[in-house]
Amino acid sequence: MTSNDALAAALDSVADPISGKGLVASGRAAPPRMAEATASVILDVTGLSTAAREALEGAIKAALLTVPGVSAVRVAMTAEKKARRLIAVGSGKGGVGKSTVSANLAVALKRLGAKVGLIDADIYGPSQARLMATEGMRPEAEGQKMIPVPTSFGVPMLSMAHLVKPGQAIAWRGPMAGNALGQLVDAHWGEVDTLIVDLPPGTGDIQLSLIQKHKPKGAIIVSTPQDLALIDATRAIDLFNQSTVPIIGLVENMAGYECPHCHAISDPFGAGGGEAAAAAMGLPFLGRIPLEIAIRKASDAGTPPAAGGEAHAQPFLDIAGHLLGWLNPAPAQRF
Numbered sequence: 001m002t003s004n005d006a007l008a009a010a011l012d013s014v015a016d017p018i019s020g021k022g023l024v025a026s027g028r029a030a031p032p033r034m035a036e037a038t039a040s041v042i043l044d045v046t047g048l049s050t051a052a053r054e055a056l057e058g059a060i061k062a063a064l065l066t067v068p069g070v071s072a073v074r075v076a077m078t079a080e081k082k083a084r085r086l087i088a089v090g091s092g093k094g095g096v097g098k099s100t101v102s103a104n105l106a107v108a109l110k111r112l113g114a115k116v117g118l119i120d121a122d123i124y125g126p127s128q129a130r131l132m133a134t135e136g137m138r139p140e141a142e143g144q145k146m147i148p149v150p151t152s153f154g155v156p157m158l159s160m161a162h163l164v165k166p167g168q169a170i171a172w173r174g175p176m177a178g179n180a181l182g183q184l185v186d187a188h189w190g191e192v193d194t195l196i197v198d199l200p201p202g203t204g205d206i207q208l209s210l211i212q213k214h215k216p217k218g219a220i221i222v223s224t225p226q227d228l229a230l231i232d233a234t235r236a237i238d239l240f241n242q243s244t245v246p247i248i249g250l251v252e253n254m255a256g257y258e259c260p261h262c263h264a265i266s267d268p269f270g271a272g273g274g275e276a277a278a279a280a281m282g283l284p285f286l287g288r289i290p291l292e293i294a295i296r297k298a299s300d301a302g303t304p305p306a307a308g309g310e311a312h313a314q315p316f317l318d319i320a321g322h323l324l325g326w327l328n329p330a331p332a333q334r335f
């Protein structure tokens with residue numbers, strides 16, 4: 001008979017590389033279990049490098065094999081899953097600038113110090129590879145998982161466009177689309193803790209799959225002034241309202257036209273509509289982005305305006321600031 005105390009003591013004689021305490025005392029491992037002559041250990045390897053994990057596994061085996069009655073040792077490693085929050089960016093219809101806002105929001109968040117990645121879940125018309133200048137790049141794989149493609153803006157990204165040839169039509173059916181989304185989300189995102197997810201327009205399979213399987217932390221709705229007037233945006237809002245995903249707020253894009261010559265702003269669809277519509281729907285208003293030729297040109301050239309000079313970056317930095325405030329609310333003041 002092997003005594004449980006002897007097993008626990010042998011395991012505790014191995015030091016946790018981080019705290020220096022014994023493995024049981026530090027909470028790294030529960031006391032081993034014996035079945036026949038095999039001792040099994042469940043080891044929490046959170047925060048340990050591959051080399052440290054291997055060294056620890058070797059030390060555990062050596063220590064437990066000294067206990068009389070133990071002829072084999074099994075070490076099962078578990079790691080705390082990194083809590084990665086997904087922020088969905090949706091719109092009621094196509095062409096309102098959802099991809100432009102997603103890419104620039106990700107870049108702006110990075111500039112504000114966030115560990116952010118970008119997923120192009122618009123698998124029917126992926127455009128992020130062009131916006132972030134990663135066209136033609138292919139993600140590598142490690143095991144069954146993809147490694148996101150690096151960008152010049154410090155925002156790693158994954159898009160279905162990286163998996164198909166440029167211009168190739170993508171005809172995903174519902175379940176395939178859901179699986180494709182899963183591969184993009186469950187990739188090797190490393191340090192990234194916030195993922196901006198550019199959704200396809202409308203309320204289809206991808207949106208449902210994202211809400212049900214990946215439970216985004218919140219959603220941002222993008223619309224144009226005329227889209228708001230036609231209440232197209234409300235369909236996207238309804239979808240999130242029917243789920244448990246909170247809507248972080250509304251971004252009004254192409255709000256007011258800036259003349260490239262005199263820089264005067266005109267509002268062909270009326271000013272302040274986005275803010276009023278958000279208020280009417282009880283949603284926070286995150287900001288407005290003017291309709292500017294420079295934004296389209298920079299986007300087409302793969303240089304997101306949020307990465308550039310202040311004038312064009314500012315609206316995106318402001319929205320990113322709002323998002324960070326929502327994600328990390330200041331602690332409530334005590335009186």
Ligand SMILES: Nc1ncnc2c1ncn2[C@@H]1O[C@H](COP(=O)(O)OP(=O)(O)OP(=O)(O)O)[C@@H](O)[C@H]1O
Pocket residue numbers: 091093094095096097098099100101122125127200201253254255289290291292293295296297299300
């Ligand atoms: N504020 C803006 N000023 C000027 N052009 C813009 C602005 N926002 C977006 N655009 C341009 O409008 C076009 C559509 O934008 P985008 O692809 O971001 O829309 P989308 O809603 O993601 O469309 P889709 O639903 O087709 O994916 C692009 O050519 C983009 O460069």
